[in-house]
Amino acid sequence: MTLAETYxxxxxxxxxxxxxxxxxxxxxxLEHVTPVPNTAPAVDGVVFSRGEVIPAINLRVRFGLPxxxxxxxxxxxxLKVQQRVVALIVDAAREFQRIPAGSIQPIQETLVGIEGNYxxxxxxxxxxxxxxxxxxxxxxLEEIVPPPAASAAALPAT
Amino acid sequence: MSxxxxxxxxxxxxxxxxxxxxxxxxxxxxxxxxLEATVDGRDPDPGTIExxxxxxxxxxxxxxxxxxRPAEQLAHGAEDLLRAxxxxxxxxxxVILEALxxxxxxxxxxxxxxxxxxxxxxxxxxxxxLRQLVPARTKxxxxxxxxxxxxxxxxxxxxxxxxxQGLQLYSxxxxxxxxxxxxxxxxxxxxxxxxxxxxxxxxxxxxxxxSIVFEFVVGVRETPADFAxxxxxxxxFEAIPASAPxxxxxxxxxxxxxxxxESLSLTPSHIVRVDLARLDELMRITGEMVIHRSRLEERxxxxxxxxxxxxxxxxxxxSLRELREAISRVRMVPIAEIFTRMPFVVRDLVRNSEKKVxxxxxxxxxxxxxxxxxxxxxxxLHLVRNAFAHGIESPAERTAAxxxxxxTILLRARSAGEALVxxxxxxxxxxxxxxxxxxxxxxxxxxPESLDAGSALRILCTPGFSTRDEADLAAGRGVGMAxxxxxxxxxxxxxxxDSTLGLGTEFTLRLPLTLSIAEAIIVSVGQETCAVPQSAVxxxxxxxxxxxxxxxxxxxxxxxxxLLPIIRLRTMFKLPDxxxxxxxxxxxxxxxxAIGLVVxxxxxxxxxxxxxxxxxxxxxxxxxxxxxxxxxxxxLILDPVAITQGVxxxxxxxxxxxxxxxxxxx
Numbered sequence: 001m002t003l004a005e006t007y008x009x010x011x012x013x014x015x016x017x018x019x020x021x022x023x024x025x026x027x028x029x030l031e032h033v034t035p036v037p038n039t040a041p042a043v044d045g046v047v048f049s050r051g052e053v054i055p056a057i058n059l060r061v062r063f064g065l066p067x068x069x070x071x072x073x074x075x076x077x078x079l080k081v082q083q084r085v086v087a088l089i090v091d092a093a094r095e096f097q098r099i100p101a102g103s104i105q106p107i108q109e110t111l112v113g114i115e116g117n118y119x120x121x122x123x124x125x126x127x128x129x130x131x132x133x134x135x136x137x138x139x140x141l142e143e144i145v146p147p148p149a150a151s152a153a154a155l156p157a158t
Numbered sequence: 159m160s161x162x163x164x165x166x167x168x169x170x171x172x173x174x175x176x177x178x179x180x181x182x183x184x185x186x187x188x189x190x191x192x193l194e195a196t197v198d199g200r201d202p203d204p205g206t207i208e209x210x211x212x213x214x215x216x217x218x219x220x221x222x223x224x225x226x227r228p229a230e231q232l233a234h235g236a237e238d239l240l241r242a243x244x245x246x247x248x249x250x251x252x253v254i255l256e257a258l259x260x261x262x263x264x265x266x267x268x269x270x271x272x273x274x275x276x277x278x279x280x281x282x283x284x285x286x287x288l289r290q291l292v293p294a295r296t297k298x299x300x301x302x303x304x305x306x307x308x309x310x311x312x313x314x315x316x317x318x319x320x321x322x323q324g325l326q327l328y329s330x331x332x333x334x335x336x337x338x339x340x341x342x343x344x345x346x347x348x349x350x351x352x353x354x355x356x357x358x359x360x361x362x363x364x365x366x367x368x369s370i371v372f373e374f375v376v377g378v379r380e381t382p383a384d385f386a387x388x389x390x391x392x393x394x395f396e397a398i399p400a401s402a403p404x405x406x407x408x409x410x411x412x413x414x415x416x417x418x419x420e421s422l423s424l425t426p427s428h429i430v431r432v433d434l435a436r437l438d439e440l441m442r443i444t445g446e447m448v449i450h451r452s453r454l455e456e457r458x459x460x461x462x463x464x465x466x467x468x469x470x471x472x473x474x475x476x477s478l479r480e481l482r483e484a485i486s487r488v489r490m491v492p493i494a495e496i497f498t499r500m501p502f503v504v505r506d507l508v509r510n511s512e513k514k515v516x517x518x519x520x521x522x523x524x525x526x527x528x529x530x531x532x533x534x535x536x537x538x539l540h541l542v543r544n545a546f547a548h549g550i551e552s553p554a555e556r557t558a559a560x561x562x563x564x565x566t567i568l569l570r571a572r573s574a575g576e577a578l579v580x581x582x583x584x585x586x587x588x589x590x591x592x593x594x595x596x597x598x599x600x601x602x603x604x605x606p607e608s609l610d611a612g613s614a615l616r617i618l619c620t621p622g623f624s625t626r627d628e629a630d631l632a633a634g635r636g637v638g639m640a641x642x643x644x645x646x647x648x649x650x651x652x653x654x655x656d657s658t659l660g661l662g663t664e665f666t667l668r669l670p671l672t673l674s675i676a677e678a679i680i681v682s683v684g685q686e687t688c689a690v691p692q693s694a695v696x697x698x699x700x701x702x703x704x705x706x707x708x709x710x711x712x713x714x715x716x717x718x719x720x721l722l723p724i725i726r727l728r729t730m731f732k733l734p735d736x737x738x739x740x741x742x743x744x745x746x747x748x749x750x751x752a753i754g755l756v757v758x759x760x761x762x763x764x765x766x767x768x769x770x771x772x773x774x775x776x777x778x779x780x781x782x783x784x785x786x787x788x789x790x791x792x793x794l795i796l797d798p799v800a801i802t803q804g805v806x807x808x809x810x811x812x813x814x815x816x817x818x819x820x821x822x823x824x
Contacts, residue, residue, distance in 0.1 A: 034792040035686065036771075037731050038778045046776065046784055048769075048792050053784040055775045084773060 004100040009130060010077060010093035013065045017090075018099060018123065019133045025049075025078040025085065027093050030070050047087055049078060056087045062138065063118070081135050088138070097130070099123045104132060168370065171363065175224050177431055179269045180495075182213045186262050187498040189213070191519075194255060194501075202243065202250045210258075211240040217265065223364050229268045232281050235288035236261045242292045257287050263502060317375065317398070320359045325377030327359065327398040332372045335392065343391045345372055352376050434528055437489050444482050445767040448675055451478055452764045453788045475765075482675060490525035493571045493580075496535050497522040500542055500569055507546045514553050514564040515546060521571040526578055530669060533649060534580070537642040541582045541665050542567060544638065549586030549663050559660065561585065577651075583664040589614055589657040598623065615655040619643035647777075649770075678766045678795070679744065680787070681757040684733040687793045688757075689766050689785055694798040696745045696752065698760060703741050715754065717745070724754035725801060730780065746798040753802040768795060 007018035008027070028049070033056045035045040042062040046053050056076060060067055073092040078085060104121040120134040189210045196202045218233035236258060242248045261284050271278040320327060332348050352358055356378030363372050375398065382388070385395050451474055458467050501517045508515055526534075545567050553563035568583040591609045598605045598617045606613050617623060621640040646653045651669035678689040679698070705715050706724070714721040724743060728735065736758075743754040766785040769792075771777070782797035 032791045034784070034794065035731075036776060036778060036781060036794060038780075039775060043775050046771070046792050046794075048784075048786055048790055053769045053771055053773075053776070053792055055773045057775070086773065086775075 003102070004098045007097050007099050007130075007132070008077065008093060009095040009097050010075065010088075010090040012059055012063065012091050016128060016130045017119075017133050018097065018130045019077065019079065019135060021096065023079045023081055023135050025080050028076045028078065028087075029072075030074045030076050030089060033089070044089060047076060049085070049087070052085065054078065054085050054087050056089055057138075058089045059138070060089075060091075079135060079139075081139055084139065086139055097125065099125065099130070099132075107131075171370075172224060174431070175220055175226075176269065176273050178220055179217065179229075179265075182217050183262065183266050183269070184495055184498055186210060186213045186217075186265075187502060188494065190255070190259055190262060191498065191501055193250070193258075197250055197252055197255050204244065207240055207244045211237060211244060214240065226268065226272055228278055228281050229265055229272075231285060232261055232265055232268065232288075235285050236265075238292050239288050247293050248291065254291055257284070257291055259502060259505065260284050261288060263506075317359060320357060320375075320377035323377070325357060325359075325379060326381055328376050328378065328381075329396045329398055330374045330376055330388075331394050331396075332374070333392060334370060334372075338392050341391070348372070348391075348393060349374075355382060432488070434489075434532075437485065437528075440485050441489075444478070444485060445675065447478055448482070448765055448767055449786070449788050451475060452766075456762060456764070486527065489527045489529065491528050491531055492522060493524050493526045493531065494522040495531055496538055497569055497571070499539075500567075503539060503542060504546060504567060507543065511546075512552055513546070513550050515550055516564055516566055517542075518566055518568045519570075520568065524571040524573055524578070526571075530578070530649060533645055534667075534669075537645045537667075538569070538580070538582070540638040540642055542569070545582060545584040545586065545663065549584040549588075551587050555587075578667075578669045580667040580669070581664055582667075583662060585662040588659040588661055588663055589655070590659060594618070611655045611657065614657075615643075615653065618655070619653075644774075675765060675767050678764060678785070679760060680762040680764055680793075681727075681742075681744070682759040682761055683727045683731055683757055686731060687761065687787075688727075689764075689793055689795045690744060690746075690755070690798055691795065692763065694746050696747050699743050699745060699754070700740050701743065703739055706741070715741070715743070717752070717754070722752055722754045724756050726756045727796075727801075728756075728758070730801065744798070746802060753798075755796075755798060755801065766795070 006021040008021055008024045009016055009018050011017070026049075031047075033045040033047055036043065036055075039045075039055075042057050042059075044056045044058045044061075047056050048054070058067070068091070070089075071091075075090055075093040076087040077090055077093055078087050103125065104123045107119055107122055118134050118137045119131045120137075121132040123130045123132060189206050192206050193202055193210070214233045214237045218230050218237060221227075221229035221233060239248075239254065239258065243250060243254070248254065264279055264281055264284055267279045268281070317327060330352065332345065334345055338344070349358065349361070352374055356376045358374055359377050360375040361372065362374075363370055382395075388395060451471070455471050455475075457463075458471055497519045500519065504515050504517045507513075550565040550567075551559070551561075556563050556565065566585050568581070570581045570583070572579050591614055594614055594617060595605045595609050598620075601623065603617060603620060603623070605617070609617075619639045619642070623639070643653055646667055646669065649669050651667060654666045654668070655663070656666065657663040677692040679692055679695055681688055681690060699717070701715050701717075706713055707715070709721070712723050714723050716722070722743075722745065724741075726735070742757050742760055744757060744760075746753050746755055764787065766787075768783045768785060770783050771781065780797055780801040781794050782800070783795040784792040785795055786792055
């Protein structure tokens with residue numbers, strides 16, 4: 001039983017989030033995302049990684065935050081969760097951090113915004129709070145994808 | 159990292175073990191199916207019995223080597239029964255056949271349990287049953303006459319052959335250790351040294367008390383004068399006297415069998431077992447070469463190079479194509495791997511039910527990419543279970559309907575051009591479209607007015623749909639068909655349903671056989687670049703925008719004496735129209751007729767490597783995959799036929815009349 005797990009810390013709209021490094025495949029700079037029409041709003045498009053086509057999810061949109069143009073700090077965090085590989089677009093991502101299990105508290109009601117659904121706890125480190133991301137919840141399909149319309153409606157009418 | 163550390167070796171040994179067990183079990187199942195045909199009283203084919211014996215004997219041997227006792231014991235039990243069958247001291251009966259089938263099933267479960275580190279099934283019951291079926295007599299020792307009857311060639315030959323060449327035989331055992339390894343004495347070095355003094359007739363790794371021991375049988379022309387240098391390096395020589403007919407003196411029965419089994423699998427053959435990951439890597443590299451060559455071709459065309467360079471490029475393209483095809487062939491395995499399981503699956507289902515079903519297999523030699531085989535296992539199993547649970551009626555119902563009480567589930571595989579076609583057909587009750595529609599409505603799904611096979615299939619494949627209130631053991635948890643449909647789509651194939659009420663149901667899976675490289679037309683749509691498979695495009699035309707007309711809501715242009723409905727791809731990408739005098743239209747044809755796709759510009763024609771859009775988030779009708787043109791940026795591959803599904807074709811007798819409203823198209 002590990003007492004402290006390693007996390008990758010990334011930034012989104014000024015807040016710090018942590019995702020367990022066991023899910024993280026790698027982090028890359030954002031070069032080009034190819035948009036795919038008729039996908040959910042949070043799906044910005046696809047990127048290539050190691051010969052595979054990976055969906056790129058804009059985490060700002062996912063959390064209901066306003067979009068921002070990408071900067072040189074914008075990063076793609078490639079995650080593998082239960083056989084799926086997905087990339088999250090975040091404002092910045094750099095650090096590794098060991099977070100002792102003991103310093104993680106469950107989230108309080110007051111902290112909860114829409115992102116509360118995707119956070120499984122808060123860790124307090126060196127006077128900043130880091131929100132521990134619930135990766136499974138972030139990728140829950142039913143919430144990302146609107147209920148299927150009849151397929152004809154998705155295609156251009158003439 | 160020394161690859162000779164016991165742990166590494168053990169892992170490699172286990173990987174080989176699992177692979178070999180898979181092959182043996184597939185063969186065993188196939189032979190048992192053959193045996194089944196003769197259980198009605200005719201004498202079983204001795205070749206089948208012998209093959210079964212051989213396979214189980216091998217399985218026993220390799221299980222012994224890795225220390226998997228339950229498998230060893232169970233294989234041994236089955237072996238005894240087969241020996242009795244071959245000596246005709248017992249006759250083949252349904253009870254005996256069933257015992258062998260259950261034993262095979264348990265063996266499969268033991269191996270897979272071991273592989274997944276899960277609990278192994280209990281074999282007490284089946285062992286007892288097997289024992290009881292063998293007529294009581296003094297059991298021959300494990301190393302028996304029957305064994306040498308079954309496989310004399312393998313046992314005697316290597317040693318005899320060596321002796322006949324005038325070589326002296328020694329057994330040399332070597333236990334790797336950290337100390338020895340530090341001095342450079344590892345199994346490969348030992349092998350080289352032994353090869354330097356003679357011929358390695360046999361090499362048997364085994365696991366004793368948790369560590370690996372290698373036993374070599376070496377044939378030397380001249381006995382080494384001094385064994386001391388060898389002993390110092392942990393190599394112990396023991397002469398094998400010529401008197402023992404198979405060179406055995408102080409071996410235990412167990413190691414004898416272990417050697418037999420091991421020598422069976424180490425016998426040189428022209429089969430190489432390859433990790434699928436390595437073949438994937440080869441494919442990936444080949445895919446990259448295709449991209450590079452394609453860019454080269456673009457450059458050659460752009461820079462107006464001389465004919466010499468073009469020739470070289472063509473030759474390169476040819477070789478690449480051959481390479482791709484050759485690698486594809488390496489990955490092919492017969493679909494028998496999946497098919498031979500089906501009779502067993504159905505037998506289990508029949509055991510727990512009153513229904514009577516037999517399985518008929520056709521085309522099990524059809525070769526399929528190994529990756530496809532792995533992906534298709536679950537979907538095909540589900541379709542078979544589905545047919546059993548929902549399609550097949552009880553014997554009473556069947557007789558009342560004038561059908562034979564025993565139903566048939568047919569699995570048929572064949573290759574049709576570039577496609578693999580798999581059909582699962584049952585002669586059961588068929589799909590009741592009315593009941594299906596009712597059930598779908600009750601669940602809140604939107605049901606079209608008239609239900610045809612296509613919409614019925616869509617309903618069946620909706621996640622959460624099930625025609626039973628509670629999930630039953632066989633099928634019907636409501637996830638199965640959705641997974642089948644998804645898997646087929648992910649593999650780039652199609653699923654079709656054909657059914658007649660009262661007569662039966664047939665599911666047809668159509669999957670691309672060959673690797674995903676295709677010629678494509680690269681087009682621009684706004685800022686985006688897309689690829690359209692060339693095979694879907696009949697021609698490219700450039701009518702003037704002024705020719706477009708709007709008829710009953712559909713924009714059409716005159717084309718070859720009739721009307722061609724057109725679709726603006728810009729609309730699909732939610733881009734605004736731009737004015738333009740000329741349209742660039744790709745004419746795509748489908749069973750519903752020709753349709754035009756309007757793009758901004760045709761940029762090039764290239765060979766592309768198709769990457770599937772596997773993730774569920776990317777399931778978009780009209781987009782079938784992605785590729786890249788060499789700069790790492792993904793571009794989407796469009797599925798023209800899907801895009802054209804939404805088009806409503808105007809009646810063919812509509813007048814094309816200059817007085818009709820012009821359609822503004824861009």
